[in-house]
Amino acid sequence: MAITVGMVSLGCAKNRVDGEMIMATLQGAGYQLCNDAALADVAIVNTCGFIEDAKKESIEEILELARLKKEGRIRAIVVTGCLAERYREEIRKELPEADAVVGIGANTDIAQIIGQTLEGQNPESFPPKNRLPLYGERVHSTPSYFSYIKVAEGCDSRCAYCAIPMIRGRYRSRDMESIVEEAERLAQNGTKELILIAQDTTRYGEDLYGYLALPKLLDRLCRIEGLRWIRLLYCYPDYITDELLDTMARQEKVVKYIDLPLQHVSGRMLKSMYRSGDRQSITALLQKIKDRVPGITLRTTLITGFPGETEEDFTELSEFVKEIRFHRMGCFPYSQEEGTAAAKMPNQIEEELKHHRMELLMEQQMRIMEELCQEQIGKTVTVLTEGYDRYAECYFGRGPQDAPEIDGKVFFHSPEQKPSYGQFVRVKITDFIECDLIGEVEEFL
Template structure:
């Protein structure tokens, strides 16, 4: 059958989508990009926060329109399917099947019967159909989360942290390298907790050491590193692995101790300042990224000001911020002290404006430096190339490097770029030999 696939949400969800698509391709189904051509459409949904739920519902209704034409089956999988399976079945009759995440061990049987009556290769054994740029791929090293932050629905949706065996990950990584992947990006809800459940201790460093030995990878990047799990052994071990980038994505969520306690976040602002000092002493040019939540129940003006001061003190290279989104069945949902939406948005604007100033100052320091850049695109009219440096994660999480060159460059190639101009998020430069 011709199958259209829509993947929503985070990179972790994308890996799930790639496994399902790989499973379908191995079953002789054809993946099509135009939903008008699809005989079946599968939507992998996100259900993390309200805007993601709204996007998922909107996409379901949009794809349901194709049932008037060629589409015979509309199938919903993923986080929204896990959390609201019965409601989706009851409220949207256009949906032919809802498959929850907990059913993935049997998804080959379910989809096989829905599509053509034949079983597919199992989800666990399927080889991923990498849908991102061919030189970059994500490696999901664990599922679920055991941190149980009071605002977060992930444990409700995906359960507690479950580490994937190291041998399985190494084999998957070797397959990706053999297919031309040059940048491997490690992801999980908490990458620094890798191995605790399976091996009885934090095992991210041993995993990195084994991945580092695989030929083909040029960059290995780690996302979602919780601050209290980053110890000296990990930092010093990373410094000995040239392929592993000193890119530290450390979701803080707040700086005030009372707020962190209310969020059930471990560690303190002071702990993080010591950690950052250690990172900056160990690496010449590390990248420090974080995320914050503003407007959490009970957040006072003084606590928000403390957060702003923390941003000034650290001078984060990259920062994302979000207003608190109340999620049913989480502890924070019933907390007193709800913040007015107008105040939430005002605080968000203030924090992002502050970070823009910090970011611009940081970016100015890059002028005159030469960066290694992974080339990903080109503006055909202007002849300007677009790529990412070691400081930029994929999928527009961070900025880009725009540069000119006197030669034709292949996408997926690494080049040296001398920076000549800096903006708030992006850099401009010229290729140098």
């Protein structure tokens, strides 16, 4: 009887893609895949180690699986991903329930590692980070109508607060041909929305081709039959070029949406974070984006409580958020990460104050989003149907202004005809609840 393997994949979409490649490797090696790691012979925890909350979630998941192992319901636990790469010794010491702890460079060796655990060994493997493949066969964990595609790995930016370069290594772009070929296969298998991801998507190609190649890549992807939406996540502001913006405006398939993690706008704070710019330059960039790509949805993420953040710095950030009126925004209290430059900086902010400032910004953003939702009433938007809510007795999906898993939804009634999942419909907005829109189907596309 085949050994069953299940995975819990935590953290970002980039980690999800790595997990999908791991599962394809295991399937090719003859293991039987199980959708629920708690019901499998072997449970893999593909961990996140980016910030404190993510680390806690990873540890809690390992401990829960350890309880099931003690009860005899699973046979082995394999820990991989960012937390394993970063805290290999600590996991071995503090979480002896893990049968194997392996780094991201060992992902292609997972089948062999699982075999060793089932023989009673406790393997460890931490090859060079650049052994992590940029692409390969995947067992997709998303619905067939949307797919993530990783265009690069690693990061060279070395922001003061961030451990990613230590965990993931140097920036490595994937060659354009392999991206286009995979996108073509995905489209043939039903993908309608393609979401480009990397630690810094806008830097794509600089290391490989000597120039910023994202505009060229977008032009090629837009020629693929079957793709309807192409979305950009994780776009570093320093690499937003006029060419990229003109490509976004010109190509109908490129969703008028950009995820631009700014982190702060105080020039003093940005300098301390080892990032460039200030409020004036960032405001000018955002205005240029709006001018060159009319109707674009702006999404950002911000950090509160970075070491040395004064009330004046926070007030400047708050005023900036009011001024710009981002369509989508996330905010995180600063996490003091070992090994980063910021962890050793003086004037660390108390946890309570970090969270208080974050809550103030998010309350302010909620009010902005309610105003933006109110402005949508009476308008018609294109929606990608994703499911049916039995409690609300209506369908739901996402418009071009919403990325999966991080943004809102559009709930809609369709009394005359049932849309299939993955089908595009035109919905007239009639109301909203919190930050989700509500409407009625006007047209099936």
